[in-house]
Amino acid sequence: MKVLIQDFLLMLQFFTRLPINLNLTCEKENFKRGTMFFPLIGLTTGFIQWITYFLAIKVLPDSTTALFVLLIGILVTGALHIDGLGDVFDGFFAFKGKDKIIEIMKDSRIGTYSCIAIIMDLAFRYNSYINLINKEFSLGIIAAPVVARTIFVLLFYMGKQAKKVGTGNLFIGNVSKKELVVSCLLGAVITGLLLGLTKALVITAAAVIATLLFNKYCEGKIGGLTGDTLGANNEFVEVITLILAYSIKL
Structure with missing residues (x-):
């Protein structure tokens, strides 16, 4: 049990900016076991955003509350996945071949396509948060990172x-059926409790289809996945989940 707790904390250290100042073992096996807890990483991020919404909406207008929810999400994750999204758009739209695409993705500078992708990502998120607040489907704020982090494990596998x-x-190809099943079951339970079974199934199906298509696209462009493409897929899935959470009437 102690090892599992340490692996969970390792994932929190790796994927969030929460102040967990512990010296934890960072072997490949730790990262492998840690993938089982990805839905909990999403739950942690989403819950912090939801608490922000819950407190802010009492004194601030919907639009300002949505901005704070957006900002807190960026601060908690350190914009890790947004950075990956930008790098992917810069690289994939370069039309230069695999090696050149990967080289562009590694470049710390951002180009036009990266700027557009990040702006659109934030715009979709902001609009979705406002709609979730207005329609009182606020638990979608928590569900989005849960679904996205669960789908991560499918990509790893x-x-x-x-x-x-x-x-x-550290993750791609480093996941067995055990980690995949545990994370999917955990993610399904959490999402079902947040959104209801039917809506959770529809959203999960949409997220899986989008992920399968993106994975195939990445294979065609660069022969597989990188950390940046993982981050980009996270952003796609979160936005899809947010939009469907308020638009599906079930």
């Missing part, structure tokens, strides 16, 4: 490594 060396390789 079925994806191929596009690079020989990279942060994403």
Whole structure:
């Protein structure tokens, strides 16, 4: 049990900016076991955003509350996945071949496509938060990161490594059926409790389809997945979940 708790904390250290100042073991096996807790990483992020909404909406207008929810999400994650989204758009729209695409994705500078992608991502999120607040489907704020982090594990399981060396390789191809099943069951339970079974099933199906298509697209462009493409998929799935959470009437 102690090892599992440490692996969960390791994932929190890795994927959030929460102040967990512990010296934890960082072997490949720790990252493998840690993937089982990805839905809980999403739950932690989403819950912090939801608490922000719950407190802010009492004294602030909907639009300002939505901005704070958006900002808190960025601060908690350190914009890790948004950065990946921007890098992917810069690289994939370069039309230069696999090696050049990966080189562009590694560049710390951002280009036009990256700027557009990030702006649109934030705009969709902001609009979705306002709609969730107005329609009183606020638990979608929590559900979005839960679904996205659960889908991460599916990508780890079925994806191929596009690079020989990279942060994403700590996870890509480093997941067995055990971790996949545990994370999916955990994610399904949490999402079902938040959104209701029917809506959760529809959203999960949409997220899986989008992820399968994106994975296939990545294989065609660069031969597999990198940390940046993982981050981009996270943003796609979160936005899809947010939109469907308020637009589906069940």
